[in-house]
Amino acid sequence: LLAMEVYVESGGEQRLVEIGEKSTVGDVKAMVKEMFCYRDVELEVEVEGKERSDGEVLSTLGVQEGEVVRVKLGRYIPKRLMGWVPVEGVRCIAVSETLMVGVGTGNDGVQLYDCSDLTPSRMTPDLAISGASSLKFSPCGTLLMVVTDSAVHLATTDPPSIVYSSPGTSRVTAAAVSAGYVYHCTKDTTTAVDYEGRVIKVFPFGGCCAEASPEGGCTAVATFGKKVYVVQGEETVICFESVGLVKMMCFLKEGLVLLSADAIKVFSLRHNIVVQKLNPYPYSSLVASSYLHDAVVITKGRSAYVADHILDTQLTATTNSIIRCLAVPSYGDFFVTGGQSATYIHDLRTGCELSSIDSEAAFATTTLFGNFIVTATRHSVSVWF
Numbered sequence: 001l002l003a004m005e006v007y008v009e010s011g012g013e014q015r016l017v018e019i020g021e022k023s024t025v026g027d028v029k030a031m032v033k034e035m036f037c038y039r040d041v042e043l044e045v046e047v048e049g050k051e052r053s054d055g056e057v058l059s060t061l062g063v064q065e066g067e068v069v070r071v072k073l074g075r076y077i078p079k080r081l082m083g084w085v086p087v088e089g090v091r092c093i094a095v096s097e098t099l100m101v102g103v104g105t106g107n108d109g110v111q112l113y114d115c116s117d118l119t120p121s122r123m124t125p126d127l128a129i130s131g132a133s134s135l136k137f138s139p140c141g142t143l144l145m146v147v148t149d150s151a152v153h154l155a156t157t158d159p160p161s162i163v164y165s166s167p168g169t170s171r172v173t174a175a176a177v178s179a180g181y182v183y184h185c186t187k188d189t190t191t192a193v194d195y196e197g198r199v200i201k202v203f204p205f206g207g208c209c210a211e212a213s214p215e216g217g218c219t220a221v222a223t224f225g226k227k228v229y230v231v232q233g234e235e236t237v238i239c240f241e242s243v244g245l246v247k248m249m250c251f252l253k254e255g256l257v258l259l260s261a262d263a264i265k266v267f268s269l270r271h272n273i274v275v276q277k278l279n280p281y282p283y284s285s286l287v288a289s290s291y292l293h294d295a296v297v298i299t300k301g302r303s304a305y306v307a308d309h310i311l312d313t314q315l316t317a318t319t320n321s322i323i324r325c326l327a328v329p330s331y332g333d334f335f336v337t338g339g340q341s342a343t344y345i346h347d348l349r350t351g352c353e354l355s356s357i358d359s360e361a362a363f364a365t366t367t368l369f370g371n372f373i374v375t376a377t378r379h380s381v382s383v384w385f
Contacts, residue, residue, distance in 0.1 A: 006058075007068040008032055014068065019058060026054030032071045046070045081357075082372075082385040083118030087111060092134050093363045093381060095374045096141035100157055103381050104132025110146055112160055115372050115383050127160050129153055136177045139216035143195060145177040152184035154197060164197030173224075174207040179216030181233060183207075190221050192234060201234045211249040214291045214330040214368060220256055222246035228258065230269065240267060243274075250289040250296070252309050257296050259287045264298065266311055276311045288328040288335070290348055297335045297348070299323040304337055306348060315351035319344050325364040325375075332370030338362065343375055357384065 007014045008028065015035060019028070029043045045052050047061045047069060063069060089106035096102070099115035110127040127146065134147040143163075146153040151168040152175050155161060166172070170186040177183075181200065182193045185207030192200045207221040218232045222242055228249075230238040244260035251257075254270045262283055266276040286299040295314070298305045304317045304326070321339030328335040334354060337344050338361025345354045359382060361375040373384040 004065045006063060006066065008035070009068050009070045019063075021059055023058050024054060025052045025056050025058065028058065028069060028071065029054065043071050080385050082115065082383045083113075084380060084382045085113065085118040086380050087376075088379055090363065090376045090378050090381065092132055093365055093374055093376045094135035094137050094144070095365050095367055095372060096137035096144075096157070097139070097367060098141035098157075099367070099372060100137070100141065101374055101381065101383065102135045102137065102144055102157075103376070104129075104135050104146065106131060110135065110144070110155075112144075112157060113381075115374075115385075118381065118383060127153070127155050127162065129155075129162075134175065136175075136212075138177050138195070139179050139212075139214075143177070145175060145182055147172055147175045147184075152182065154182050154193065154195070163195075164193055166191065166193075174210040174221065176210035176212045176219050176221075177216070178212040178219045181219070183210055183212075183219050183221065183231070185210055185221060187224060190229075190231075192231070203229070203231070203236070205229060209246045209249055211251070213251040220249050220251070222249060222258065228256070228267070230256070238269065238272060240272060240274075248287050250287055251291065252289055252296070253291060253294045255309055257287055257289060259284060259298075264311060266296075266309065275309075280311060280313065281305065281307075285323065286326040288326050289330075290328050290332070290335070291330040292332065293348060295348060297326060297328050299326050299337065302339075304335065304346065306335075306351060317344075317346045317351040317353070325361055327364040327366045327373065329366040329370030330368045332366065334370060336364045336366065336373055336375075338364045338375055345373070 005018050008017050025045045092104040094102040101113040103111045110129050129146050131148045132146050136145045144155050152166045154164040174185040187206045190203040205223050208224050209222040212219045220230050222228045226242040228242045243263050243265040246258050248259040256267045258265050264281050265274050268275045281298050284298050284300045289296050294309045296307045302319050306315050307313050321341045323337045325338040333348050334345050340360050343357040343361045363376040366373050375382050
């Protein structure tokens with residue numbers, strides 16, 4: 001046996017790789033770090049349900065052709081400042097899986113940076129779109145959706161070029177980008193546009209909030225009429241009654257978390273019912289989810305609560321200032337909260353503070369796997385590694 005193909009699984013994603021007769025557990029870890037862009041991450045390799053040490057040879061452990069070798073992420077704490085750049089009038093930020101940072105400003109358009117180099121002289125050309133209120137990269141990271149009050153724009157990032165702009169005749173009330181489609185809403189309609197900029201379908205319902213699942217397989221649109229539609233491409237998959245005017249949404253493995261002004265509910269996408277009827281978190285500010293752990297992080301004042309998929313509280317983390325922003329990597333083990341005096345990184349499994357950064361944050365975001373944290377004030381953008 002000179003070589004065989006096995007599946008390496010990490011963070012819910014599987015990739016087919018070729019390993020040699022003498023490939024060790026350590027070799028697999030190195031391969032996974034390269035493939036999934038992990039750096040300074042403790043990895044654990046499981047074979048037949050047991051963690052294996054670096055020197056063990058896979059073939060002697062009974063690994064066979066086509067088998068799945070599971071690689072789990074150990075603790076990873078992005079806390080070193082990689083780069084900082086002054087930017088005036090920051091209104092929103094985003095980071096792509098290709099490690100590009102998008103910064104939306106009031107008057108200076110949308111600026112694009114590489115995570116590894118934030119120096120202004122190396123900045124890629126701007127997109128001349130002022131007044132961005134939201135930025136979202138496509139799941140593959142090659143396209144950027146820019147939302148303003150009056151229009152939605154879809155742009156390539158290398159080189160930066162606008163491929164689609166909505167008509168701008170009605171106020172944009174919500175937007176999301178999924179795998180293959182951009183959905184933008186007005187009060188009365190939701191328009192699906194493909195990555196080439198072609199209008200594919202106009203749905204007969206508007207939206208006050210829209211959110212795509214982490215992999216972009218489906219998109220939820222909450223309407224002003226207190227209904228929520230889940231769509232895939234051109235098809236409506238599910239429709240259910242909401243819990244009031246939805247402010248924020250996030251996906252769990254089989255559920256959808258809905259945050260309104262005075263309530264949080266979880267809707268089961270499998271059973272088409274609300275699975276959480278109580279309301280332990282009234283008047284909460286922010287909500288985000290970990291797809292990997294099927295957990296929800298909810299903020300209120302100076303506290304962040306980690307709850308399970310039916311909103312039972314598992315732990316509480318407290319910070320020293322009012323939490324203004326929240327970021328949870330879909331496939332990571334930590335969450336980020338930002339306030340006026342500091343930015344905190346907490347362990348999602350224990351609530352323990354892993355590190356704090358003596359920098360205020362009005363905005364925070366991470367990559368899907370948490371490799372990078374991007375924070376921003378109104379006047380600057382920082383990347384933490």
